[in-house]
Amino acid sequence: MKAEWGPDGGLDILGKVLSQVKGEADARYYQGRRTYLRFANSRLYQPLHEETVSISLRVAVDRGRLGVATTTDISEGGLAELVDRATSMAKKAPKLERFPGFPQDPRERTAKAPASKSIIDGELEGKAKELSEALGLVQSELKDARTSGVYSQGLTLLAVANTSSLSRSTIRTIAHSSFLTEKMDVDPTTSGWAEQTHWDPAKVNLVTLAKEAVARTPREKASSLKPGTYRVLLGSPAVADLIDMLSYCMGAVAVEEGWSFLEGMKGKQLASKAVTIDDDPLDPIGLPEAIDFEGMPTRKRTVFDKGIPAGPAHDTLTAARLGGKTTCSALPPEAPYGSVGPIPRHLTFDRGDANIDEMVKELRRGVIVTRLHYVRFVHRKKTIITGMTRDGTYWVEKGEIKGPVTNLRLTDGILRVLAGTEIVGKDLRCHGRGVTASVVPSLLVHGLTFPTATTF
Amino acid sequence: MPEELLEVALDTASGPGVRFADVRLFTHHRFEYVSVRNGQPAALTLKDESGLGVRVLREKGWGFAATTTLTRPSVKEAARWARDLAKLAERTGSSIPFAEESELPRNGSYETPLREDPFKVPLEEKVGMLMAAEKSLHTGPSIKTGEAVCTSWQEEKRYLSTEGASYTSKMTHVGAGVSVTAVGGGEVQRRSYPTSFGGDFAQGGFEHVRDFDLMGHAEECGKTGEALLNAPSCPKGKMNLVLASDQLALQVHESVGHATELDRILAYEAGYAGTSFVKAEERERLRYGSPQMTVVADATVPNGLGTFGWDDEGVPAQKTTLVEEGILVGFLSSRETAARRSLQRSGGTMRGDGPLRMPLIRMTNINLVPGDRSKDELVEEAGNGLYMETNVSWSIDDKRLNFQFGCEVGRLIRNGELTELVRNPMYSGMTPAFWGSLKAKGDEKTYHHWGIPNCGKGQPSQVMHVGHGAPMGLFTDVKIGGAV
Numbered sequence: 019m020k021a022e023w024g025p026d027g028g029l030d031i032l033g034k035v036l037s038q039v040k041g042e043a044d045a046r047y048y049q050g051r052r053t054y055l056r057f058a059n060s061r062l063y064q065p066l067h068e069e070t071v072s073i074s075l076r077v078a079v080d081r082g083r084l085g086v087a088t089t090t091d092i093s094e095g096g097l098a099e100l101v102d103r104a105t106s107m108a109k110k111a112p113k114l115e116r117f118p119g120f121p122q123d124p125r126e127r128t129a130k131a132p133a134s135k136s137i138i139d140g141e142l143e144g145k146a147k148e149l150s151e152a153l154g155l156v157q158s159e160l161k162d163a164r165t166s167g168v169y170s171q172g173l174t175l176l177a178v179a180n181t182s183s184l185s186r187s188t189i190r191t192i193a194h195s196s197f198l199t200e201k202m203d204v205d206p207t208t209s210g211w212a213e214q215t216h217w218d219p220a221k222v223n224l225v226t227l228a229k230e231a232v233a234r235t236p237r238e239k240a241s242s243l244k245p246g247t248y249r250v251l252l253g254s255p256a257v258a259d260l261i262d263m264l265s266y267c268m269g270a271v272a273v274e275e276g277w278s279f280l281e282g283m284k285g286k287q288l289a290s291k292a293v294t295i296d297d298d299p300l301d302p303i304g305l306p307e308a309i310d311f312e313g314m315p316t317r318k319r320t321v322f323d324k325g326i327p328a329g330p331a332h333d334t335l336t337a338a339r340l341g342g343k344t345t346c347s348a349l350p351p352e353a354p355y356g357s358v359g360p361i362p363r364h365l366t367f368d369r370g371d372a373n374i375d376e377m378v379k380e381l382r383r384g385v386i387v388t389r390l391h392y393v394r395f396v397h398r399k400k401t402i403i404t405g406m407t408r409d410g411t412y413w414v415e416k417g418e419i420k421g422p423v424t425n426l427r428l429t430d431g432i433l434r435v436l437a438g439t440e441i442v443g444k445d446l447r448c449h450g451r452g453v454t455a456s457v458v459p460s461l462l463v464h465g466l467t468f469p470t471a472t473t474f
Numbered sequence: 475m476p477e478e479l480l481e482v483a484l485d486t487a488s489g490p491g492v493r494f495a496d497v498r499l500f501t502h503h504r505f506e507y508v509s510v511r512n513g514q515p516a517a518l519t520l521k522d523e524s525g526l527g528v529r530v531l532r533e534k535g536w537g538f539a540a541t542t543t544l545t546r547p548s549v550k551e552a553a554r555w556a557r558d559l560a561k562l563a564e565r566t567g568s569s570i571p572f573a574e575e576s577e578l579p580r581n582g583s584y585e586t587p588l589r590e591d592p593f594k595v596p597l598e599e600k601v602g603m604l605m606a607a608e609k610s611l612h613t614g615p616s617i618k619t620g621e622a623v624c625t626s627w628q629e630e631k632r633y634l635s636t637e638g639a640s641y642t643s644k645m646t647h648v649g650a651g652v653s654v655t656a657v658g659g660g661e662v663q664r665r666s667y668p669t670s671f672g673g674d675f676a677q678g679g680f681e682h683v684r685d686f687d688l689m690g691h692a693e694e695c696g697k698t699g700e701a702l703l704n705a706p707s708c709p710k711g712k713m714n715l716v717l718a719s720d721q722l723a724l725q726v727h728e729s730v731g732h733a734t735e736l737d738r739i740l741a742y743e744a745g746y747a748g749t750s751f752v753k754a755e756e757r758e759r760l761r762y763g764s765p766q767m768t769v770v771a772d773a774t775v776p777n778g779l780g781t782f783g784w785d786d787e788g789v790p791a792q793k794t795t796l797v798e799e800g801i802l803v804g805f806l807s808s809r810e811t812a813a814r815r816s817l818q819r820s821g822g823t824m825r826g827d828g829p830l831r832m833p834l835i836r837m838t839n840i841n842l843v844p845g846d847r848s849k850d851e852l853v854e855e856a857g858n859g860l861y862m863e864t865n866v867s868w869s870i871d872d873k874r875l876n877f878q879f880g881c882e883v884g885r886l887i888r889n890g891e892l893t894e895l896v897r898n899p900m901y902s903g904m905t906p907a908f909w910g911s912l913k914a915k916g917d918e919k920t921y922h923h924w925g926i927p928n929c930g931k932g933q934p935s936q937v938m939h940v941g942h943g944a945p946m947g948l949f950t951d952v953k954i955g956g957a958v
Binding site: 020047052053055056057058059061062064065066067068069070071074083084086087088089090091100103105106107108110111112115146153164166167168169171174198200262274275276277299336344351352353354356383391392394395396397398399404405406408416425427429452469470471472473474 | 519520548562567742842906
């Protein structure tokens with residue numbers, strides 16, 4: 019049994035689940051289909067396809083004892099067992115204080131966001147041909163090239179219903195690609211990178227991305243640059259790497275636990291006045307999501323207004339616990355998301371007015387960082403992270419690119435990046451990172467610290 | 475029905491041009507997560523999922539497809555997808571070698587030895603244990619958050635291949651831990667037990683969770699968290715460094731385990747995870763570290779999180795030496811990569827994290843062989859320097875060379891003795907130089923086999939359970955401190 023890919027898909031199945039629950043509950047039906055055209059060593063390698071169905075059920079007994087169970091077995095027997103497991107978990111759970119119940123919202127059942135018809139129809143051949151062309155282009159334009167990456171496309175049907183009258187479903191599509199191009203006749207090899215995520219595969223042009231990656235691949239050997247503090251031009255992939263990390267510091271649970279930078283900072287000037295960021299789940303440049311995982315219709319909210327932060331993201335549970343209103347930012351209640359709590363997952367910058375050439379000129383003397391690798395928090399409260407530059411790190415002198423430099427370790431605060439932002443680029447691009455999809459520009463930042471360097 | 479689905483999948487996947495196909499059917503993939511935070515339930519989740527994954531190899535291409543719907547039509551559709559994608563992959567590729575395996579299982583069976591099935595331990599008992607331990611974490615007003623967590627997994631799997639290999643596997647993993655977040659004076663500090671990120675993990679039953687004795691260690695965990703708030707910052711400079719077993723285990727993971735994965739070395743994971751500074755032709759030649767350094771990959775360690783019967787292409791669990799007295803001697807390999815490098819056979823390290831993911835080369839239990847020093851002797855030998863314990867932050871470049879690690883706890887070593895606490899300890903280095911500075915290792919008493927359930931790799935992303943045995947270790951002239 020699977021739901022049809024229609025507007026009411028999944029809700030009938032959830033209705034069957036909820037009718038068996040004695041007490042309060044909410045449930046999510048996830049149906050997904052995704053194909054990955056992976057490529058490595060300049061060839062298509064290990065492409066894969068998956069079709070998934072699952073349900074998560076959260077039962078509340080005794081006004082605040084919550085248990086969550088999930089299943090992939092949506093036969094009648096499987097659904098009955100799901101209800102038993104979630105109810106059994108709930109009965110044995112400690113009681114949650116200030117449980118508000120599940121949200122009441124009898125508005126329309128279907129929540130619409132832009133979605134790709136070609137993905138819904140399962141068209142893939144055109145993209146497979148485009149990928150072959152892109153791989154060929156790299157070989158012809160970059161001597162001794164090695165190309166790696168992925169093109170993936172898929173759709174997800176999310177239906178959410180609860181025992182308080184809410185019942186809503188939506189379809190979301192995703193197309194994503196990344197290209198890594200390495201020049202193998204340089205020792206150590208140099209590399210370039212391009213990536214893009216969008217709901218519409220037509221906007222993720224693989225040949226264009228391949229050209230971008232080739233253009234960013236240094237033709238000559240990188241020279242070494244002494245670790246230190248430099249002016250930096252962060253490419254949009256690097257900005258996305260940082261903003262993804264920041265989103266976890268902007269949730270209600272982080273504030274509640276005392277490790278968010280937001281604690282006590284509402285209304286203070288934490289970032290440059292050039293920085294305005296919205297949490298905009300419906301941004302058509304990004305990955306639109308019409309509802310959150312409690313089924314509430316999403317909406318735009320400004321989280322940094324000219325450098326001044328707003329409060330944290332909430333779902334109905336944290337809003338009741340900490341005071342406030344839901345920002346419709348709920349994540350799924352099941353592990354591993356359950357303990358993360360609500361976070362802003364669609365951070366979207368207001369665009370600036372400088373193009374990339376103008377930003378290089380304004381950088382004057384400093385480092386261009388295309389992207390970062392293995393970014394981890396060193397100190398969450400201070401938003402200090404560490405990560406390596408990767409796939410296109412350049413030195414700029416007198417406003418001109420002088421050549422590639424070996425990769426550096428960036429260890430600095432994300433808030434320092436935002437506070438030190440001098441110029442915001444005008445070109446915005448969506449980058450998917452796990453559960454977040456941010457729409458970001460390049461940023462020119464006045465001084466960031468690179469304590470060590472590597473050899474390539 | 476499950477047996478029939480395996481055959482349906484294999485029959486559909488086979489056909490003209492198909493050299494090899496295999497099917498993994500997960501009849502149950504159970505996961506229970508119980509977390510208590512500040513006396514409140516943070517998450518209680520019980521997952522029970524199933525699915526089937528089909529892998530097809532043609533002369534010049536792999537294809538893989540999976541479904542969670544265990545019906546004949548869905549399984550057939552998945553098998554057709556795998557076959558068609560393998561054909562698509564042939565458009566751009568050259569021949570893919572695949573090593574023979576002489577010890578394929580025929581109706582093999584592997585089951586985790588355990589005393590107490592964690593899924594049969596009453597939930598009330600787990601919640602009660604965690605509530606009590608979590609309460610003991612709150613040793614003072616600066617403990618803003620206490621958390622106690624218990625996690626259990628159970629995976630029941632059937633494997634079948636066109637070579638006639640078949641086995642059944644039932645594996646059980648458990649883990650538990652406590653942690654505090656202490657807040658005060660604009661500072662935030664964390665302290666965990668037995669180690670960070672959910673605690674310690676093992677293959678086996680709930681008896682391991684009882685052995686952790688969370689309650690018995692919770693108070694000390696809270697007090698250390700509080701003390702860290704007022705501790706001086708970690709000093710900066712080059713100095714001798716003694717690493718506790720848990721941090722050294724992670725060092726092995728990041729700078730030896732991933733670096734010796736042959737798929738990374740051969741650039742098949744370059745687009746996401748990265749490659750390696752190790753070159754395939756450097757076996758028997760590369761000096762990886764000091765003569766103190768011997769590292770093995772052992773998928774047979776009792777209770778190891780990376781222990782199993784056969785890998786996900788039918789190769790038996792093995793023990794392989796990766797580094798012998800500082801020299802690179804082996805790799806983590808698969809049947810394809812072993813054939814590409816003319817190795818005698820696959821090292822048996824191919825695993826997918828569930829039915830939906832293509833198997834990849836993954837660490838098994840990657841262990842640093844212990845030495846002969848007691849903890850006191852290592853500290854005495856260090857003379858002056860720093861001791862670090864329990865990871866809080868980790869990062870390494872995409873060739874596994876430049877790394878930076880932060881720990882929860884640091885202690886100054888003065889005149890051969892452990893002295894006061896320091897906060898935000900951090901060290902950095904370059905892999906071969908760092909391992910080259912390994913001067914001495916702790917003995918069996920300092921050695922512990924850790925379970926790490928969150929090793930990420932692959933595109934789409936996979937999260938694998940791996941094990942690491944490590945003693946304490948003394949390193950010289952390490953760059954310490956910096957960011958905080």
